[in-house]
Amino acid sequence: MGTWIINGKVNTGGNELAEKRIYIEDGVISRMEEVSSREWNGAEAGDEVIDAGGRLVAPGFIDMHTHLREPGFEHKETIATGTRSAARGGFTTIACMPNTRPVTDNPETIKLILEKARTEGNGVRVLPYGSISKQELGRELTDFAALKEAGAVAFSDDGVGVQNSKMMKDAMRLAQGLGMTVVAHCEDDSLLEGASVTEGAFAAKHGLKGIPNESEAIHVGRDILLAEATGVHYHVCHVSTEQSVRLIRQAKAVGINVTAEVCPHHLILSDEDIPGMDADWKMNPPLRTPRDVEAVLEGLEDGTIDIIVTDHAPHSPEEKAKGMALAPFGIVGFETAFPLLYTKFVQTGRWTLEFLLERMTGKPAEVFGLKQGKLEAGADADLVLVDLDRSAAVDAADFLSKSRNTPFIGWELAGWPVLTMVAGKTVWQDE
Numbered sequence: 216m217g218t219w220i221i222n223g224k225v226n227t228g229g230n231e232l233a234e235k236r237i238y239i240e241d242g243v244i245s246r247m248e249e250v251s252s253r254e255w256n257g258a259e260a261g262d263e264v265i266d267a268g269g270r271l272v273a274p275g276f277i278d279m280h281t282h283l284r285e286p287g288f289e290h291k292e293t294i295a296t297g298t299r300s301a302a303r304g305g306f307t308t309i310a311c312m313p314n315t316r317p318v319t320d321n322p323e324t325i326k327l328i329l330e331k332a333r334t335e336g337n338g339v340r341v342l343p344y345g346s347i348s349k350q351e352l353g354r355e356l357t358d359f360a361a362l363k364e365a366g367a368v369a370f371s372d373d374g375v376g377v378q379n380s381k382m383m384k385d386a387m388r389l390a391q392g393l394g395m396t397v398v399a400h401c402e403d404d405s406l407l408e409g410a411s412v413t414e415g416a417f418a419a420k421h422g423l424k425g426i427p428n429e430s431e432a433i434h435v436g437r438d439i440l441l442a443e444a445t446g447v448h449y450h451v452c453h454v455s456t457e458q459s460v461r462l463i464r465q466a467k468a469v470g471i472n473v474t475a476e477v478c479p480h481h482l483i484l485s486d487e488d489i490p491g492m493d494a495d496w497k498m499n500p501p502l503r504t505p506r507d508v509e510a511v512l513e514g515l516e517d518g519t520i521d522i523i524v525t526d527h528a529p530h531s532p533e534e535k536a537k538g539m540a541l542a543p544f545g546i547v548g549f550e551t552a553f554p555l556l557y558t559k560f561v562q563t564g565r566w567t568l569e570f571l572l573e574r575m576t577g578k579p580a581e582v583f584g585l586k587q588g589k590l591e592a593g594a595d596a597d598l599v600l601v602d603l604d605r606s607a608a609v610d611a612a613d614f615l616s617k618s619r620n621t622p623f624i625g626w627e628l629a630g631w632p633v634l635t636m637v638a639g640k641t642v643w644q645d646e
């Protein structure tokens with residue numbers, strides 16, 4: 216007794232899109248059939264049949280940079296609401312950052328997140344990061360071996376940059392010894408100027424101080440040198456500047472073990488799109504100049520940047536109402552990521568659908584050594600059905616996330632997920 220998915224346009228995770236039938240047993244794909252191979256005789260007694268109706272069937276999306284806020288900030292999001300939001304966005308595996316309270320600087324908190332994800336996580340696979348430093352204060356390293364043992368997927372102090380170079384080098388050495396990745400939020404605090412937006416046209420127009428590009432790129436450059444010295448796999452968070460792209464491109468060219476990610480908003484929006492002093496347009500790194508947007512796009516397209524992540528960063532309406540200067544940085548991302556990228560880059564002809572899917576499935580799996588990210592016989596049945604033709608406006612009031620902080624309200628987008636499955640179980644379905 217299993218589940219058939221029929222009439223799907225299936226992307227197997229490679230550069231291929233073909234009509235196939237998928238048969239799932241015990242959470243695993245047991246057969247993938249060419250539609251032409253034989254007449255489909257229908258399901259055996261007791262089989263469930265999902266008719267994809269000609270829609271796209273893709274590997275479930277993998278998001279290696281998210282904030283689920285639990286424990287500690289349950290007014291913004293919980294593991295239950297965050298995973299439900301993720302499932303609706305087509306994500307079947309998500310990695311959650313350590314800036315919870317307590318910080319995931321101890322095995323107990325890692326285990327608590329894994330246990331909550333198991334019981335309240337809507338079937339979505341949740342991979343917690345362990346923090347690099349205790350309380351993310353950058354003063355004392357955590358016990359990497361203990362965090363790995365508890366289930367940490369990699370190490371990061373996301374939310375803040377690791378200011379001290381010696382501490383970063385020690386972290387990389389330790390991670391390297393354990394075969395783990397260091398994932399870095401790159402930001403030099405001494406260059407921030409207390410600003411909320413990038414240095415550029417918007418800041419100038421409003422007489423604001425701006426966050427300079429070097430605040431990010433200096434850490435990228437430093438960390439690349441430290442990665443070269445230690446041999447660790449080093450991964451750069453949310454790349455937003457032309458200079459960072461250049462440094463990563465050079466590092467890859469000389470064989471340093473560096474990978475990088477970019478968020479949909481940094482590919483789509485620049486500071487010139489910010490309509491006014493509205494904190495739903497405030498995130499870290501900030502929206503950069505149009506020149507940076509083109510540079511990160513080119514970086515993704517030439518393989519300098521490996522993967523796309525959402526950096527889903529929910530904050531409550533009350534917090535965002537404090538305005539551009541005082542509100543916390545961050546925007547939600549799960550429920551708009553795929554439609555945004557599909558509409559902006561695939562429908563316009565700049566990318567192929569396969570290119571986009573690869574950056575959200577196969578590549579993240581490859582970069583982080585996960586066995587998900589492809590559809591083939593023997594693989595976990597983690598997948599998403601997407602209606603590429605359905606167009607609808609983004610309605611934040613309708614989000615399954617607890618938070619609504621997005622700059623994309625009202626955007627008319629196509630490519631909405633309609634069914635998400637993890638290990639053969641439907642974890643979300645459009646009514």
Ligand SMILES: NC(=O)N[C@@H](CC(=O)O)C(=O)O
Pocket residue numbers: 282314373374375400497498499500526528529543544545546
């Ligand atoms: N990206 C953001 O603007 N905010 C993130 C922190 C982070 O990713 O650095 C958050 O935790 O709110």
Ligand SMILES: [Zn+2]
Pocket residue numbers: 373374375400452453499500
């Ligand atoms: Zn960050």
Ligand SMILES: [Zn+2]
Pocket residue numbers: 280281282312373374526528
């Ligand atoms: Zn983040």
